[in-house]
Amino acid sequence: MSASTSFIAVGVVRSPDLSSSKLSSLGLWGKAQRLRHRVRPMYVQSIISKPDTYFRDPDWKKHYQEEFEEKFDLPHLKDVLDVQPIPTTFALKSRGSQVLDGTNLSTKRSDYVDNDDRALLKVIKYSSPTSAGAECIDPDCSWVEQWVHRAGPRKQIFFDPKDVKAAIVTCGGLCPGLNDVIRQIVFTLEIYGVGEIVGIPFGYRGFFDGSLQEIPLSRHVVQNINLSGGSFLGTSRGGASVGDIVDSIEAREIDMLFVLGGNGTHAGANAIHNECRRRKLRISVVCVPKTIDNDILLMDKTFGFDTAVEEAQRAINSAYIEARSAYHGVGLVKLMGRSSGFIAMYASLSSGQVDVCLIPEVPFKLDGPFGVLEHLEHLIKSKGSAVVCVAEGAGQELIEKPDAKDASGNVVLGDIGVHIQQKIKRHFKEVGFFADVKYIDPTYMIRACRANASDAILCTVLGQNAVHGAFAGFSGITVGICNTHYVYLPITEVIASTRQVDPKSRMWHRCLTSTGQPDFM
Ligand SMILES: Nc1ncnc2c1ncn2[C@@H]1O[C@H](COP(=O)(O)OP(=O)(O)O)[C@@H](O)[C@H]1O
Ligand SMILES: O=P(O)(O)OC[C@H]1O[C@](O)(COP(=O)(O)O)[C@@H](O)[C@@H]1O
Numbered sequence: 001m002s003a004s005t006s007f008i009a010v011g012v013v014r015s016p017d018l019s020s021s022k023l024s025s026l027g028l029w030g031k032a033q034r035l036r037h038r039v040r041p042m043y044v045q046s047i048i049s050k051p052d053t054y055f056r057d058p059d060w061k062k063h064y065q066e067e068f069e070e071k072f073d074l075p076h077l078k079d080v081l082d083v084q085p086i087p088t089t090f091a092l093k094s095r096g097s098q099v100l101d102g103t104n105l106s107t108k109r110s111d112y113v114d115n116d117d118r119a120l121l122k123v124i125k126y127s128s129p130t131s132a133g134a135e136c137i138d139p140d141c142s143w144v145e146q147w148v149h150r151a152g153p154r155k156q157i158f159f160d161p162k163d164v165k166a167a168i169v170t171c172g173g174l175c176p177g178l179n180d181v182i183r184q185i186v187f188t189l190e191i192y193g194v195g196e197i198v199g200i201p202f203g204y205r206g207f208f209d210g211s212l213q214e215i216p217l218s219r220h221v222v223q224n225i226n227l228s229g230g231s232f233l234g235t236s237r238g239g240a241s242v243g244d245i246v247d248s249i250e251a252r253e254i255d256m257l258f259v260l261g262g263n264g265t266h267a268g269a270n271a272i273h274n275e276c277r278r279r280k281l282r283i284s285v286v287c288v289p290k291t292i293d294n295d296i297l298l299m300d301k302t303f304g305f306d307t308a309v310e311e312a313q314r315a316i317n318s319a320y321i322e323a324r325s326a327y328h329g330v331g332l333v334k335l336m337g338r339s340s341g342f343i344a345m346y347a348s349l350s351s352g353q354v355d356v357c358l359i360p361e362v363p364f365k366l367d368g369p370f371g372v373l374e375h376l377e378h379l380i381k382s383k384g385s386a387v388v389c390v391a392e393g394a395g396q397e398l399i400e401k402p403d404a405k406d407a408s409g410n411v412v413l414g415d416i417g418v419h420i421q422q423k424i425k426r427h428f429k430e431v432g433f434f435a436d437v438k439y440i441d442p443t444y445m446i447r448a449c450r451a452n453a454s455d456a457i458l459c460t461v462l463g464q465n466a467v468h469g470a471f472a473g474f475s476g477i478t479v480g481i482c483n484t485h486y487v488y489l490p491i492t493e494v495i496a497s498t499r500q501v502d503p504k505s506r507m508w509h510r511c512l513t514s515t516g517q518p519d520f521m
């Protein structure tokens, strides 16, 4: 990689002497607003084509910041519609002392989130580009502040709750916590005063399959759905054209659409949001990221991931017990992770029993010197048994893939777990050394379960914030947790690419330290 490309990282750049209030007074937030509909500024082109010239400009940080502000600015109904806010109906005070017009405030703090509140996206100041895990924008790895919008209830709202029909839809694969999020969205909508809440059954399919009926939702209906896993509304992959979905949304007179799903679902939700804008519809589309693969950009983690890791390490523990108790035992566990190895890496770390962790982001070879099989031979000879954890997307170049896609267009992967199992058996037979291979594939067991305590809390906050975001008039946004703070992000930014394990990251190095595995190349 050339020096010119290695410093082009994502992020806002803000001069260290500019606090957010100063920025506000300098009108930079406003400038970002004005930039929203303009073409990409020239300096964005020049940072890629002429980085030396770009960074010599004493104002480069200011320019860069303007670009970041523009990118992370939240799309709002008022961008395209003439909508006026009203005082919120969401009461933070105890019943009977609601403050709706701001005149009865007993303290200066309003307990509502201000639209200019921000949270920092990155919190480490790297002293040089060679620091572990450094993400630098310029060759000096300057400290730059990257601010994103804080989530939460606003004092003013853009929908009258008594006129609102809200809908919830869950798409893609299952994930622990879906029901917790649905439940909190319903609770929060009711607290605002929304009377008409429906669930769209079986993902985007529910918008166009005439045989599927809307599911009326209320606190009473969803009260206990968090006690079981899966989705109370059902889910699916694949679907109709965006135009057909928006036709259906219009026909149903939906004002707020809450979409729970992963990368594909977010792409769909963003397309729905754009089509609503094009048609000048007063509809808010707000997502809650759902993926146990944890492959959504910019967030600390997505809900359900913790639970999946907890379940996955149970499978690893079983593989370890089997391997340890067998003569020359090899325990092999295949975990989910289409293109990101987060579950395999975290489950390996949490179990502490894995000798070899294989993920899609890190190439490896099975055969020959320095291959996985040779290492397994060494492990059995030296300690009597071994445990391997492989992510389903790992080593796809080593096997034949079915030339197929699922209903959503995701590539159907070859089965790396079965392949490694067969390779281990064949290898040990060939070298005339006994090995007893126990293969565990807990794929669906790690996601078809209810959320654990920490995921349940995350789901609660994300679900509530999704509703606050819709009432605040945002559309085309998603909710997330960044550095332990809850934020709103434009959908476009979180689906710019798939989040993957960085093989140069501290976390992957910690995993290698824990397993003791060498490079298999
Ligand atoms: N690029 C896209 N544009 C519009 N809709 C999409 C896109 N990718 C996927 N979808 C739709 O989103 C839904 C879920 O997608 P999928 O990839 O299966 O799961 P996930 O959202 O978990 O990634 C499906 O109904 C699919 O048709
Ligand atoms: O068999 P299904 O339902 O298609 O799900 C399998 C897939 O679900 C995943 O866990 C994640 O899928 P999502 O993006 O839908 O959350 C992948 O790792 C896995 O390939």
Ligand SMILES: [Mg+2]
Pocket (backbone or CB within 6 Å): 172, 262, 263, 264, 410
């Ligand atoms: Mg996906």
